[in-house]
Amino acid sequence: MLYATIFVVAAAALGAKAQTLYDAMSKFPELSNFTAFIANNPNIANNYFGNTSAYPITFLAPNNDAFMSLQAKFGANMSDIPADTLLQIIQYHTMVSNLTKSDFNNNGGGQGLTVPTMLNSVNNNRSVGISMAARYGGATKAGGQVVFVKGDSGSPGRLRLMSRQDNPNGGQPANTVRSGLSSNVGITAIDGVWNGGIFHIIDGLLTPPTLCSTTIRSAGLSSLDLALNRTQLWNSLDSTNNITCLGPNNAAFSNSGSPDSKLNTTALSGALLFHTLPQVAYSDYLYDGQEFKSLQNMTVRVKIVGSGSSKTIYFNNAKVLNANVL
Ligand SMILES: *[C@@H]1O[C@H](CO)[C@@H](O)[C@H](O)[C@H]1NC(C)=O
Ligand SMILES: *[C@@H]1O[C@H](CO)[C@@H](O)[C@H](O)[C@H]1NC(C)=O
Ligand SMILES: *[C@@H]1O[C@H](CO)[C@@H](O)[C@H](O)[C@H]1NC(C)=O
Ligand SMILES: *[C@@H]1O[C@H](CO)[C@@H](O)[C@H](O)[C@H]1NC(C)=O
Ligand SMILES: *[C@@H]1O[C@H](CO)[C@@H](O)[C@H](O)[C@H]1NC(C)=O
Ligand SMILES: *[C@@H]1O[C@H](CO)[C@@H](O)[C@H](O)[C@H]1NC(C)=O
Ligand SMILES: *[C@@H]1O[C@H](CO)[C@@H](O)[C@H](O)[C@H]1NC(C)=O
Numbered sequence: 001m002l003y004a005t006i007f008v009v010a011a012a013a014l015g016a017k018a019q020t021l022y023d024a025m026s027k028f029p030e031l032s033n034f035t036a037f038i039a040n041n042p043n044i045a046n047n048y049f050g051n052t053s054a055y056p057i058t059f060l061a062p063n064n065d066a067f068m069s070l071q072a073k074f075g076a077n078m079s080d081i082p083a084d085t086l087l088q089i090i091q092y093h094t095m096v097s098n099l100t101k102s103d104f105n106n107n108g109g110g111q112g113l114t115v116p117t118m119l120n121s122v123n124n125n126r127s128v129g130i131s132m133a134a135r136y137g138g139a140t141k142a143g144g145q146v147v148f149v150k151g152d153s154g155s156p157g158r159l160r161l162m163s164r165q166d167n168p169n170g171g172q173p174a175n176t177v178r179s180g181l182s183s184n185v186g187i188t189a190i191d192g193v194w195n196g197g198i199f200h201i202i203d204g205l206l207t208p209p210t211l212c213s214t215t216i217r218s219a220g221l222s223s224l225d226l227a228l229n230r231t232q233l234w235n236s237l238d239s240t241n242n243i244t245c246l247g248p249n250n251a252a253f254s255n256s257g258s259p260d261s262k263l264n265t266t267a268l269s270g271a272l273l274f275h276t277l278p279q280v281a282y283s284d285y286l287y288d289g290q291e292f293k294s295l296q297n298m299t300v301r302v303k304i305v306g307s308g309s310s311k312t313i314y315f316n317n318a319k320v321l322n323a324n325v326l
């Protein structure tokens with residue numbers, strides 16, 4: 001009797017390890033559109049998800065709602081997207097490590113988790129940074145564009161995942177992800193096991209990051225837009241790699257006397273460069289007292305106040321309302 005029990009447990013463990021992503025996802029009715037897509041695209045199943053040298057990975061599987069809203073929004077489903085674009089979308093949904101619910105929930109005392117994806121050919125003008133490279137298997141492996149996952153301590157297992165443009169107003173509905181094109185994406189971290197790693201379920205497609213100008217304009221930062229127009233800094237901002245913009249909102253501009261319209265362009269350029277840091281500064285890699293030299297050569301100092309979900313980040317005296325807009 002004892003032996004039989006041990007045998008069954010061992011067999012179950014082996015069975016769980018030997019599954020392809022397709023097999024593992026087939027058990028979830030809400031993923032039927034994606035499993036049908038995989039069944040119709042054996043090249044993606046075999047060459048991409050079957051590529052053992054990329055293992056372990058975490059796939060963020062779009063549920064049927066994600067397919068339906070894609071259809072509603074663009075009149076297209078994944079079968080209609082050109083193959084190269086499709087591969088990029090799937091790469092952006094693949095994290096380069098096997099990450100579980102506890103990795104998302106436990107990270108950094110409420111600062112969230114920035115994770116590199118497999119998307120490295122396009123939409124990625126950043127360099128990795130020493131800390132992220134060390135955490136995710138080296139600069140090459142961690143070189144892809146990132147997503148940002150934020151745990152919601154109130155309801156374990158439901159998380160927020162921000163792939164790109166976060167809510168410009170700073171008020172984030174719990175359990176959602178705001179990605180490109182202002183879509184909200186929620187993640188249900190189910191820790192699904194397959195032979196290449198883990199998968200979780202998301203309720204919308206992630207949108208790869210794009211140019212700074214597009215991002216700032218779609219976030220409604222019109223004073224910053226005006227300032228960048230007047231100083232003609234858009235081109236260098238859009239073509240410089242590896243920078244972080246501390247983008248003042250419209251209230252910040254009006255509260256400081258509307259420099260976007262009133263300062264001359266020399267002084268305004270200096271002010272904008274003071275808000276530009278020459279490296280990538282994700283919120284989960286910031287620490288209290290950290291200093292950056294801005295492009296205008298003056299020091300910007302990080303201050304972190306509070307803890308857990310009430311943690312607030314400041315750059316000098318300016319409070320961060322909306323972190324990690326990619
Ligand atoms: C895709 O999802 C929709 C909505 O849930 C469902 O009606 C449809 O049958 C699904 N298609 C496939 C192929 O699973
Ligand atoms: C398999 O993965 C490795 C590591 O990410 C990558 O270098 C290689 O190009 C991939 N092969 C294919 C066929 O995609
Ligand atoms: C997507 O399009 C393909 C072919 O155009 C079609 O067979 C499939 O049913 C569509 N899927 C959904 C979820 O509408
Ligand atoms: C993640 O992958 C590593 C290396 O392959 C392995 O040691 C570890 O057990 C895996 N963790 C999970 C949660 O699958
Ligand atoms: C990346 O930088 C190149 C120039 O260095 C630029 O042409 C391209 O548009 C940039 N792409 C993004 C997504 O920022
Ligand atoms: C900045 O310039 C662009 C392109 O010329 C224009 O579309 C936009 O309205 C301008 N923004 C502001 C705030 O004036
Ligand atoms: C621009 O404004 C600054 C102060 O706001 C002033 O010191 C400077 O002389 C002005 N430059 C020009 C060219 O008017």
Ligand SMILES: *[C@@H]1O[C@H](CO)[C@@H](O)[C@H](O)[C@H]1NC(C)=O
Binds near residue numbers: 127128129281
């Ligand atoms: C980009 O920033 C990282 C730190 O986040 C730094 O290590 C790296 O040298 C920077 N790369 C470039 C090209 O400036």
Ligand SMILES: *[C@@H]1O[C@H](CO)[C@@H](O)[C@H](O)[C@H]1NC(C)=O
Binds near residue numbers: 295
């Ligand atoms: C900042 O200093 C560097 C050299 O240390 C110089 O090349 C650059 O022009 C300075 N930038 C500004 C805006 O003064």
